[in-house]
Amino acid sequence: MNFLRLLTPTVTSLLLFAPSMPAQAALSSGSSMAGSSLSSALVADFYEDEPEGVANAEPGTVLRRENIAPGVERILYSSRLEDGTPTYVSGTVMEPTEQWEGPGEAPTVVMAPGTRGMADSCAPSRSKGFLGPVSLLGSSINVNYESPLYSKFLDRGMRLVITDYIGLGTPGVHTYANRLEQGHALIDAARAAASGPVAFFGYSQGGGAAAAAAELVPEYAPELDLRATFAGAPPADLVKVLAGSPRLGPNLAYAIEGFSARSQDFSAAIDEYFNAKGKHWLEENSRSCIVDSSMRWSMTDLSELTDTGVLMSEFITSDERVRSVLEAQRIGNLRPAGKVLVGSAPNDDIVDHAQAMQLATDWQELGGEVETLEDRGGALSSRVAGGHIAGLIGQYEPAIDWLEETLSTEAESAE
Numbered sequence: 001m002n003f004l005r006l007l008t009p010t011v012t013s014l015l016l017f018a019p020s021m022p023a024q025a026a027l028s029s030g031s032s033m034a035g036s037s038l039s040s041a042l043v044a045d046f047y048e049d050e051p052e053g054v055a056n057a058e059p060g061t062v063l064r065r066e067n068i069a070p071g072v073e074r075i076l077y078s079s080r081l082e083d084g085t086p087t088y089v090s091g092t093v094m095e096p097t098e099q100w101e102g103p104g105e106a107p108t109v110v111m112a113p114g115t116r117g118m119a120d121s122c123a124p125s126r127s128k129g130f131l132g133p134v135s136l137l138g139s140s141i142n143v144n145y146e147s148p149l150y151s152k153f154l155d156r157g158m159r160l161v162i163t164d165y166i167g168l169g170t171p172g173v174h175t176y177a178n179r180l181e182q183g184h185a186l187i188d189a190a191r192a193a194a195s196g197p198v199a200f201f202g203y204s205q206g207g208g209a210a211a212a213a214a215e216l217v218p219e220y221a222p223e224l225d226l227r228a229t230f231a232g233a234p235p236a237d238l239v240k241v242l243a244g245s246p247r248l249g250p251n252l253a254y255a256i257e258g259f260s261a262r263s264q265d266f267s268a269a270i271d272e273y274f275n276a277k278g279k280h281w282l283e284e285n286s287r288s289c290i291v292d293s294s295m296r297w298s299m300t301d302l303s304e305l306t307d308t309g310v311l312m313s314e315f316i317t318s319d320e321r322v323r324s325v326l327e328a329q330r331i332g333n334l335r336p337a338g339k340v341l342v343g344s345a346p347n348d349d350i351v352d353h354a355q356a357m358q359l360a361t362d363w364q365e366l367g368g369e370v371e372t373l374e375d376r377g378g379a380l381s382s383r384v385a386g387g388h389i390a391g392l393i394g395q396y397e398p399a400i401d402w403l404e405e406t407l408s409t410e411a412e413s414a415e
Contacts, residue, residue, distance in 0.1 A: 047090055047120065047169050050110030051076055054088050059184070063088055074125050074414035077192035080164060082262060089100070090151035090169040090186050092125045092162045094150060099397045101273035102404070104411030105196035107227070108159040109190050109403070113146060114203030114392070116168065117289030118176065118254050123169030124162050141291040152400050157414050158199075158407075163189040164358020165209070173261035173310075176254040177205065177238060179329040183212035187221045195414030197225050197411065199338075199403050203232035204351060204390050205251075207343070211236060211359065214336035229336065229405040230399040232373075233351040234341035235392055236331040236359035239323060243313040244352050245343040249300060252312070253285035269321040298393050332362035336370070339410070343373040345391035373398060396410075 008409050051063035057078035064076040093162045100106035101193045126145040153160045167174035175181045186209050190198045200327045202210035211231035217224050235241040242252055260267035274282065277368040281300065284295050316322055317353035340363065344356035363370045 011082060012301065022201060026383065027107040047076070047123075047126070050169060050171070053090060054078060054186060055086050057086065060188040068092075071147075072099070075192060077168070079184045079188040081166065081184075082175075082178060087166060087172070088170060089166055089188065090123060090125055090164040091189050091192070093163075094154060094160040094162075096157045096159055097151070097154045098157050102157075102408035102411055106157050106159060107407045108161060108190065108194035108409075109148070109199045109201050109315050110155050110186055110194070110213075110359070111149075111153075111160060111162045111205035112182065112186050112213070113162060113165070114202070114204040114206045115176075115251060115254070115290050116142070116305050117250075117291075118168070118174050118286045119255060119288055120169050120171075122289035123164040123367060124294055125164050126169055142289050143291050149396060149400075152396070153201075156400075156404055158404075159193065161189045161193045161211075167258075174254070175236060175258040175262060176251075177208060177329060178213045178237065178258055178262065179208075179331060181214070182209035183216040184220065185215040186210065187217060187224065188225075188385055190224055194224075197407060199407060200229040200231075201267055201403065202230070202234075203343070203395070204388065205235070207231040207234035207351075207356075208236065208331065208414055209333045210234070210344075211336070211340075213240065214340055215331065215339065215363075216336040218335070219338040224337075226338040228403050228412040229340045230301040230403055231340065231359075232399060233345070233388065234331065234342065234354050234356055235347055235351050237352075237355040238326040238329045239317060240355045241351050242326065243316040248257070248350065249297055249302075250285050250288070250290060251299070252302075253282050253293070257282060257286045263321075263325050265321040266325045269319050273306050273315055273319070274308045276306060291308055295381050330353060332359045336368045337361055339369040339371075341371050341373055341399060341406075343375065343391070343395040343399055345375040345394065347376075347387040349386065350388035371402075373402075376404050 022269040042219055044326060046066060056065060059079055061078045062075055064073045068074050071094060073091060076088050076090055078085055079089045096106065100203050116124060122142050124144055129326050129361060147211065150160055164173060165185050165186045184199060200210040200213050210229050211234040214226065214229040242255060256270055260270055285297065342356060342360040344353045345354045357372065360370050360372045361408060373395055375391050
């Protein structure tokens, strides 16, 4: 019963999306939880065996590719860690099912997924048949809850590229909410698959990644023809987001694990703060996807994870070793490329609404072409993330309409 209750928000969100799926969905055997061929050694080798040429490859170089269905390709491509170290990232390229009706060359939408978890098995491209909403991989449950969105782009003639992010699916720690690494992963996915106009699209973790990528393009990839970005529920100010929501739970653990892998000082502060139960909490979440993390830990009293007597919110804001790392992730200090739509909901119970709207204001003050989309609908449920998931449901359709209109308008202006 608890399992079903925890799955309710995700399942409901899937049902509320329009039911159409891309033609390539024949690849999937449905949403059964009977296991997955993607756990085979052959597929694991695709991700875990480092491809040749990583060290010398330009960012965005396709290093390995594999057709997994008509019009669907799994890829490994080169990117960069925050310190410039070469790495490789997995992702998926999906060709449109209809012709682009707008002017100019058909655009490529690069999707930044929402929170999937920390285990490699959580990567979007590793879910059952890629398009099947649910699959069991090892001890983790990979819910590809954004898969109903794919047809919304493909049916409008847009190519779709979905990144798995750095360290999610491929070796190394997934650097959850890391501004530079998520931005690099998204931009380099565009370089790997796009030859013409590009748009970024993401919600929640994906909204932060899309926002980061939009403001990194002018310096990191000035050659990219980025025309539009939708950043829904972007965690632009991690200090406010992580310290401000008592419902974050697993997301907080993911962020801690990711930043600990990049900063020794951050890691030392974490080691001092958490007790044995807290360290077990971090370790378990590092091997989990968002559904199983939520099943096990969503109701955890964070005060039980430390013996210091300091609240988590106080620890995040007062320990300089932690705060400085989180402040370095702040999005909104650089003018974004192209046009941007920032979406948020006042009743979002996971990603603070005020800081999302502040991102839009910050960009506007820098001269960015930024609009806002405020979803004032009710929460999906009173359970954890009910308001956050409702925000996705309320925003995705107008956001995709805005994206299509903006891409068409920009194409007309370019002719």
